[in-house]
Amino acid sequence: MSRPPLKSQIAFPSLAAVVFGLALYLLHQISGAPFSWRFMTEPEGGLGWAMRVASICFWFSVAFVAVRLLNELVFLVFRKRKGYDAPALMRDLFSLVLYVTAAALILKVHFSTVSFGALLSGSALLGIILGLALQDTLGNLFSGISLHADKPFQVGDVITVGKHTGVVMAITWRAVKIKTFSNHIILVSNSSIAKESIEVCPQNGQNARIVFFGALYTDSPVKVIHVVREAVRECENVLRYMTPVVRIRNLGDSSVEYEVKYWLSDYSRYNDTDALVRQRIWYAFRRNNLTFAFPTRTLYMEQPASRDGDGHDRETLAELLSAVDIFAPLTADELGALAASASGRVFAPGETIIRAGDDGASMFVVSRGSVDVRVEQNGTPRTIKRLAEGDFFGEMALFTGEPRTANVVAAEETEVLEIGHDAMRSLFQTNPDLVEALSHTINERRAGLAANATAAPGEEETPAGLLSRIRHFFHLD
């Protein structure tokens, strides 16, 4: 709330000072008394009382002008030093103290024989009356003073007191003025603010909002999270340097429930920004073929057995497998048989697919995404190889019966096809060359592991030794 300009504040008291000064001068001329300080404060003769009244009015007017000028000067310095305007309550209190002091001085000088102290202290009744009459006012005043001392919020902050939320417009000696988001002005008295709990969203603070939405179970969370995060960070009034956080808050009955947390530049515009965020999410979903969830009931008809756990049909799996180097020599029937026994699995970024030291009964082919092969070096994991689409892993434990040699972790959202021991065994029987091709890969990978091992490598196995061990393990001899 802006104060009236200084000019209009001092115009009237200045005029009054001039008028009463002139009156005093005229009275002095008429009375013919010598012009002195005493003449103003203790005038004698017939015109004595008139002169005293004129003098009191003159000095009161001068005091008014002086206090207002002083107030302006002091708080100009305050603004220059602190960089912001002093609260209205502080300015009012400053003026009040000066007014009371000036009034006491003026009255004391003009009525030097009257003891004001005795007058005030003697009047217990006046005290009680004043105390009762000003109970609420004083309560507000003191609560206002403690609000200023505490500084829980400032003009421009968004606060919630009781059921009211709005931007603080002013803090006066009586109340806090809030402008709600429906443009209503609410005055909450300082004493009720002191009693209530207040939620404060500082004007220049990093205030966040959370917006909820739901997506279908068939939409990948990694994709949803990425798409929404990018859409929200572009919104107007969203802080650029704080990346929005999108996360799953619940696996609901008919949707995966998400929340997006974002930070605002200007918190007082959160209603508009929430709406814009929702709008951007809608468009981003549309562009990326994602679907909003709504209450649904899905009826599952039994599917023919050719589908794997992740919804791929046999032909698609066979096509994916044919892209793998080592399976290139296989006939269409063999690929079909392999596909029938393989199943698709999807992993989130960072999920472990294979853990070093575990027993292994299957191998995997990367059909989408990529994985990291990691070994522990001096207690810290180190990626020794990244395998992409068409690569396979997990063959070492499957073909030798030894524990898994490394951790394999999804580097991004990754789909793999899992192939079990039995499927490989029947392939080996019809394709003896396959064993040899695989034993080469295993040997190469073992060399890679040895190069990255901190411990001294064990005794190396010859390719022929490895080959015969695989044959033996699969009962191919």
Ligand code: CMP
């Ligand atoms: P397995 O030992 O069953 O489980 C870990 C897998 O990581 C392993 O089979 C290989 O498929 C793979 N792996 C281990 N070392 C390497 C390497 N040097 N290069 C590529 N893949 C590897």
